[in-house]
Amino acid sequence: MESFKNINKNRGLQYLIGIGSILFISFICYLFIDIIGYHVVALLLLLVVSILAMFFKILPVVVAAVLSALIWNFLFIQPQLTFKISTPEDALLFLMYFVIAVMNAVFTTKIRKAEAASRKRKEREKTIQLYNTLFNSLSHELKTPIAAIIGSVDTLKESRKKLSADNKSELYNEIEIAGNRLNRQVKNLLNMSRLESDSIHLQLNWYDVNEIVYNVIENNKLDCNQHQILYQPEDNLPLFLFDATLVEQILHNIVHNAIQYTPKGSKIEIKVSHNSEDCVFEISDNGKGFPEENKERVFEKFYRLPNSATGGTGLGLSIAQGFAEAHNGKIKVRNRSNGGAQFTVTIPAKMTDPKNYQNE
Structure with a gap:
């Protein structure tokens, strides 16, 4: 997975792999041209271009598509080992192959970009939704114990002499419960942060x-x-x-x-x-x-x-x-x-x- 990410970032490597793939498949087809025929070769080269378009950026794929068309003409269309095309049918076939290969490269790459943009938009919407949910939850979870602590402290400060020992004990207990509640929420947030950053190291x-x-x-x-x-x-x-x-x-x-x-x-x-x-x-x-x-x-x-x-x-x-x-x-x-x-x-x-x- 890491090597694929490196390839996806390195355009030069994409050119190398794209051109190498076309040359390799062309060489294999050339060895068996008498068995498979040049029409099948065209389909195989189009398949390679389609696979490259699924993973690489547009320019390396277009270069591979153009190269595949030229190699198909030079090695497989009669007369072989020349760019000359002897029949109108083969000329039309070559033109169609060239257009289809380039269009396939361009459109597949654009579809990938649109899908990536759509995924990012959905992820952003999901992140916003999660933050809203977290904010709404925390606004209640933090506000309630903070209000309880402030209220209890104010009561103790203003009415200390009037309060009985039982009343004071009850207020202290409320402060303790509210403090534990706040501590629990802070712990949960810290723990979730550790999980999402993959920074959990077991102390066995x-x-x-x-x-x-x-x-x-x-x-x-x-x-x-x-x-x-x-x-x-x-x-x-x-x-x-x-x-x-x-x-x-x-x-x-x-x-x-x-x-x-x-x-x-x-x-x-x-x-x-x-x-x-x-x-x-x-x-x-x-x-x-x-x-x-x-x-x-x-x-x-x-x-x-x-x-x-x-x-x-x-x-x-x-x-x-x-x-x-x-x-x-x-x-x-x-x-x-x-x-x-x-x-x-x-x-x-x-x-x-x-x-x-x-x-x-």
């Missing part, structure tokens, strides 16, 4: 997954006071070799998504298992699940289900998918038969018994 080490899951539960405590997170630790799990920060972020985003979009009182259950090659996490809830027609879109950037509650940028699951893929892993989602959704995160990882960790 041996980790206890129970500890990672406990961190996820702890970090979601403030948001899940009306939900229940269930986890039964597995004492016999091995240590896994992966990037714990990214794996924790994957689980955090999925759990937070469940907290945000399931009804109050819902249960979120986390399970961990493994096979010979993978560490497997299952995060399930007893909410409403996903509409089947929208299920495959949940990992798209900025995508939010229709009629979903306000809040959220639609980045969390996309980032989770990106971090899983950075480990050569994957995330699958399905609706449970008894209601709710289940995310299965599969992370390929080496593993070792904790007793043998000292020897690793």
